[in-house]
Amino acid sequence: MDKSKPTLLFLHGALGTAQDMEPLMGLLREKGYATHSFNFSGHGQGAAEPTEFRIDLFARDLEKFLKDNQLKNPIVFGYSMGGYVALYHKANYEDSPIDRIFTYGTKFNWSEKAVSKELPMMNPDHLLEKFPNFAESLKQKHGDRWKQLLRSTAHMMQNLERLDGLTREDMSEIDVPVILILGDQDRMVTSEETHLTSSWLHHSQVKTISHSKHELERSNLKEIADLIVDNLH
Known part of the structure; x- marks a missing residue:
């Protein structure tokens, strides 16, 4: 690895693990960057159920790592929830060493109406019936507690705005460059909420990636990797 290049830290999304970040990390390692990732509490095989399940907990995981x-x-790339955690950390930890943040598919509107649209996908029985392949992938990633992970994530989503929602004031605390990346076919995150959040940040841009859905594995990873590299110089 090129020691002169910044270190990159990749944060996975809700219901995910560090392994999800590996294809994108591999593209950056090919370009000479050192990459890191880890599992948030309660995620992955053998993980224990945390006593609380919220963004603040995952920010403490990040602080410890x-x-x-x-x-x-470090430069932090956060996918979906991972991007939210990175911004929350930078806004709330005075000595946060994060030098720059990239997010992909990060949702900022956690109103009751917005959350209600996502809740069916957090229902294990619904997934088993309608999306058995997705349910099986969750079993592979998280083992026997995949159903509990779904329920815990649903509870977090329903309380996120009240407990750990990023406010305009929080965003004004973030003084490093932030690039909010959105897939052009993302049906979960709107351009409106992304641009509104960008307007609250001091040094922010919104970038759209072509032929890309919300799911990282269904996005144009090469374009994302190139965008990251282009914005590190």
Whole structure:
């Protein structure tokens, strides 16, 4: 790895694991970057159920990883929930070393109406009936507690705005460059909520990736990797 290049830290999304980030991380390693990732609490095979399940907990996970690995001025790429966690950390930790943030498919509108649209996909019985392949992939990633993970995530989503919602004031605390990336076929995250959030940040851009859905594995990873590299110089 090229020691002169910044270190990249990749944060996975809700219901995901660090392994989901591997294809994108591989593209950046090919370009000489050192990459890191880890599982948030409660995610992955053998993970214990945390006593609380919220963005603040995952920000503490991030803080611990940064300190344990002594990452200085890392660039953070957060997919979906991972992007939210990165922004929350930067806004709430005074000594956050994060030097720049890229998000992909990060949702900012967690109103009751917006959340109600997503809740059916958090119902294990609904998934088993309508999306058995997705249910099976969750079993593979998280083992026997995949159903509990869905329920915990649904509860977090329903309380996110009240407990850990990022406000305009939070965003004004973030003084590093932020690039909010959106897939052109993302049906979960709107251009409106992304641009509104961008307007609250001091140094922010919105970038749209072609032929890309919300799911990272159904996005144009090469275009995302190139965008990251182009914006590190």
